[in-house]
Amino acid sequence: MIWGVLQFPGSCDERDALHACSRLGEARLVWHEERDLSGVDAVVVPGGFSYGDYLRAGAIARFSPAMEAVAEMAAAGAPVLGICNGFQVLCEAGLLPGALLLNESMRFTCRQVDLIAARDALTTPEGGQVNERRDQEGERLSIPAKHGEGRYWAPEEVLDALEANGQVAYRYAPGQNPNGSARDIAGVRNEAGNVVGLMPHPEHAVDPLTGSTDGLRVFEAVAAAGAPA
Amino acid sequence: MPRARVLIRPKEGILDPQGKAVERALPALGFDGIERVHVGRMVELEAEDPERLAELCEKLLANPLIEDYEIQTL
Numbered sequence: 110m111i112w113g114v115l116q117f118p119g120s121c122d123e124r125d126a127l128h129a130c131s132r133l134g135e136a137r138l139v140w141h142e143e144r145d146l147s148g149v150d151a152v153v154v155p156g157g158f159s160y161g162d163y164l165r166a167g168a169i170a171r172f173s174p175a176m177e178a179v180a181e182m183a184a185a186g187a188p189v190l191g192i193c194n195g196f197q198v199l200c201e202a203g204l205l206p207g208a209l210l211l212n213e214s215m216r217f218t219c220r221q222v223d224l225i226a227a228r229d230a231l232t233t234p235e236g237g238q239v240n241e242r243r244d245q246e247g248e249r250l251s252i253p254a255k256h257g258e259g260r261y262w263a264p265e266e267v268l269d270a271l272e273a274n275g276q277v278a279y280r281y282a283p284g285q286n287p288n289g290s291a292r293d294i295a296g297v298r299n300e301a302g303n304v305v306g307l308m309p310h311p312e313h314a315v316d317p318l319t320g321s322t323d324g325l326r327v328f329e330a331v332a333a334a335g336a337p338a
Numbered sequence: 339m340p341r342a343r344v345l346i347r348p349k350e351g352i353l354d355p356q357g358k359a360v361e362r363a364l365p366a367l368g369f370d371g372i373e374r375v376h377v378g379r380m381v382e383l384e385a386e387d388p389e390r391l392a393e394l395c396e397k398l399l400a401n402p403l404i405e406d407y408e409i410q411t412l
Contacts, residue, residue, distance in 0.1 A: 201401065
């Protein structure tokens with residue numbers, strides 16, 4: 110699988126995302142002005158502050174030529190993962206429901222959080238052991254979160270529908286919601302399941318050196334969720 | 339060219355921590371009796387065709403899911 114990692118002016122996590130993707134396959138950066146993503150099977154919209162986050166986080170990035178191509182790929186069922194600012198971009202683009210608002214605390218938050226993945230949000234690692242609690246509450250992942258505008262919000266009826274459809278892919282573990290997100294939601298996916306967005310940063314948790322390799326599971330799951338373009 | 343001003347504010351009922359922070363700072367400065375503070379954005383622009391401003395607001399200036407907007411032509 111060939112991963113394309115988008116790079117906007119103001120992106121800052123694209124290198125780590127590229128590194129994470131290269132653990133699973135080939136990966137290359139995609140400059141925001143590229144319109145032709147042929148040859149790319151899966152896309153990561155990375156974290157950072159695209160176009161300075163002017164106006165609203167993600168508001169301007171969604172109009173970039175690369176994002177037009179991503180919207181077409183998403184519609185065709187290709188795996189798309191939005192992380193942090195990338196999640197905000199996907200919401201602004203209407204590829205995922207809801208919006209990300211200023212943290213309730215008004216502060217930028219940066220900490221390791223436990224996420225609970227929905228039971229079917231992760232694939233079983235090759236030859237690996239699945240966390241024994243997975244069947245009861247979903248598997249726990251330890252992943253860093255760092256953002257100022259990560260409070261997930263959607264109208265109540267949309268939240269109800271997301272839960273009913275199994276579109277809440279990741280929640281903050283009880284007591285660890287860092288931003289006031291509705292119903293502890295850390296990440297959601299579209300109805301088809303091939304577009305996934307989350308605020309915490311799985312690309313920063315792929316090497317034992319930084320304390321957790323749980324982030325790789327998120328990339329693996331996204332790769333499995335979509336049909337390569 | 340016709341000038342216009344677009345006011346964008348958080349929708350009623352959505353927690354607005356900026357507004358809350360401003361509101362909480364006021365009593366310490368001696369401003370009592372000020373409530374329901376909300377902080378939004380203002381965009382000033384000149385538009386050849388002011389008729390298209392609503393579309394512009396829906397597509398870019400505001401996120402209609404979380405924000406209300408008001409167009410004032412000047």
